[in-house]
Amino acid sequence: MATSVSSKQSAGLLPYRLKDGDVEVLLGRPGGPFWGKKDLGSWSVPKGLIAADETVLAAAKREFAEGTGHPPRGKSVSLGQSKQPRGKIHVSAVEHDWDAADLKSNMFEMEWRPRSGRRQMFSRTRSRRMV
Structure with a gap:
């Protein structure tokens, strides 16, 4: 029951x-102006x-599709939850062989620089990589 x-x-x-006998996972690096020059600790x-x-799984699938341009397929399994500085995160895993180069993020609009009055479009996810 969800x-x-x-x-x-x-x-x-x-x-x-x-x-090749190893497990690889897909990680992403946030897009937008705040993450532009950050790499270490941002994946x-x-x-x-x-x-x-929404249920936890429905939100996870929606967010994945928004951040990669592809709806997730396959059976998912809950990995549990973790406390983060900004709250709890619930994580599920799904087995699938995506090519990270084929994944494209959707865009969002925000005012940048703050209080400039100018609006710009940014990618939700700057980079994705199987590691």
């Missing part, structure tokens, strides 16, 4: 594949906030 949770929590989907599971009417 359970919905508070919208103050996040959900993420960790795609993995088996390659993570594609994730985002859970809407009030």
